[in-house]
Amino acid sequence: MPIIGARITPTWYNLLNENQFILGIESSCDDTSVAVIDMHGQVCAMVTYSQIMEHQKYRGVVPEIAARAHSQTIIAVIDKAIEDSGFTHKQCVAVSATAGPGLIGGVIVGTMVARALAVGWGVPYIAVNHLEAHALSPKITNEISFPYLLLLVSGGHCQTLVVKGLGQYELIGQTIDDSAGEAFDKCAKILGLGYPGGPLIEQYAKRAVKCDYILPIPMANNDSPNFSFSGLKSALNRIINGKQLPEAEIAEWAFAVQYAVNQALCNKTAMAMHYFAQTYPSINPKICALAGGVAANGHLRGQMEQLSAQYQFTMVQTDMRYCTDNGAMVANVGWLQYLSGQFSALSHPIYPQWPLAI
Numbered sequence: 001m002p003i004i005g006a007r008i009t010p011t012w013y014n015l016l017n018e019n020q021f022i023l024g025i026e027s028s029c030d031d032t033s034v035a036v037i038d039m040h041g042q043v044c045a046m047v048t049y050s051q052i053m054e055h056q057k058y059r060g061v062v063p064e065i066a067a068r069a070h071s072q073t074i075i076a077v078i079d080k081a082i083e084d085s086g087f088t089h090k091q092c093v094a095v096s097a098t099a100g101p102g103l104i105g106g107v108i109v110g111t112m113v114a115r116a117l118a119v120g121w122g123v124p125y126i127a128v129n130h131l132e133a134h135a136l137s138p139k140i141t142n143e144i145s146f147p148y149l150l151l152l153v154s155g156g157h158c159q160t161l162v163v164k165g166l167g168q169y170e171l172i173g174q175t176i177d178d179s180a181g182e183a184f185d186k187c188a189k190i191l192g193l194g195y196p197g198g199p200l201i202e203q204y205a206k207r208a209v210k211c212d213y214i215l216p217i218p219m220a221n222n223d224s225p226n227f228s229f230s231g232l233k234s235a236l237n238r239i240i241n242g243k244q245l246p247e248a249e250i251a252e253w254a255f256a257v258q259y260a261v262n263q264a265l266c267n268k269t270a271m272a273m274h275y276f277a278q279t280y281p282s283i284n285p286k287i288c289a290l291a292g293g294v295a296a297n298g299h300l301r302g303q304m305e306q307l308s309a310q311y312q313f314t315m316v317q318t319d320m321r322y323c324t325d326n327g328a329m330v331a332n333v334g335w336l337q338y339l340s341g342q343f344s345a346l347s348h349p350i351y352p353q354w355p356l357a358i
């Protein structure tokens, strides 16, 4: 059978079985998401149960509620993902799951179920670092070679990294306080919008017909590669001061928040591009990839395209389905680890914090 859309090196061609798959389980925050990936690295099915409804009235994720919701839905989500893929569980060759970083209750649920299935089905268990899953997510739908530059922007993290290979990361800059996603979420809360804040800020920003408001661009006037977003939220909080604003004004402020966050991200990514170009002068083309939940932001995607063109980088966007937390990015790392024979002991620890690189 020909391999369609193969993402593997030819040496593996004859070793792969068309009838096998790897399961990926993501449960580190507020999405219970499970994907099935075949031996060519193609995503065959993905099912996600979003807990937005459960957390909405609290305007943020409540860890205990999240853990309970994961435990109530995870088996049904796994069953549906396998059913949708057309495989049966007997064709599963490895079970991978996020083992951190993340909210520990959800991580316990995901990894306990993954380990139980691995034991029951007699297949290896693969513990996946959630950040690594985001870092390699641009590769799910794009043919890109290592090393590449990455801006990883999620609710918990904000980093620029050189992605050198599976398990090989070099940190360039990271946030010293809030992440970009946190900045969006906290500013949305201050503006009286719901949760999750990022998509709402984007929607409101699109409605702005003008913007008379300017917020300070975080860390604009220093040469540190690091990010800082906590001042932005405080600045907005001082201005809004609990006032209920008319819709048009909320839209203007949302525009100002989005502009300030994205400009700060672009400024520090430009510094990282400079570092990458100097450190890896022979790499051609130079790739800049964008991943994580905030990578779903249309304005940021556009700004990063422009920045890449300016610095002679080729911009690679993560497919929108794989930006916010999803099982496919976990299954993708599970697949890569499987191909390189990296399995985890059932006693593999789970981590609330698990840095990719220090």
Ligand code: KG4
Residues within 6 Å of the ligand: 029, 153, 154, 155, 156, 157, 180, 181, 182, 184, 185, 196, 197, 198, 199, 202, 292, 293, 294, 295, 296, 297, 298, 323, 324, 325
């Ligand atoms: O990667 P992710 O799903 O979870 C973590 O690993 O943290 O990222 C969630 C974050 C939230 O802060 C959410 O507000 C933000 O990504 N986000 C967005 C957008 N969609 C999600 N931020 C800005 N614009 C969006 N369209």
Ligand code: ZN
Residues within 6 Å of the ligand: 130, 134, 154, 155, 292, 293, 324, 325
């Ligand atoms: Zn994430």
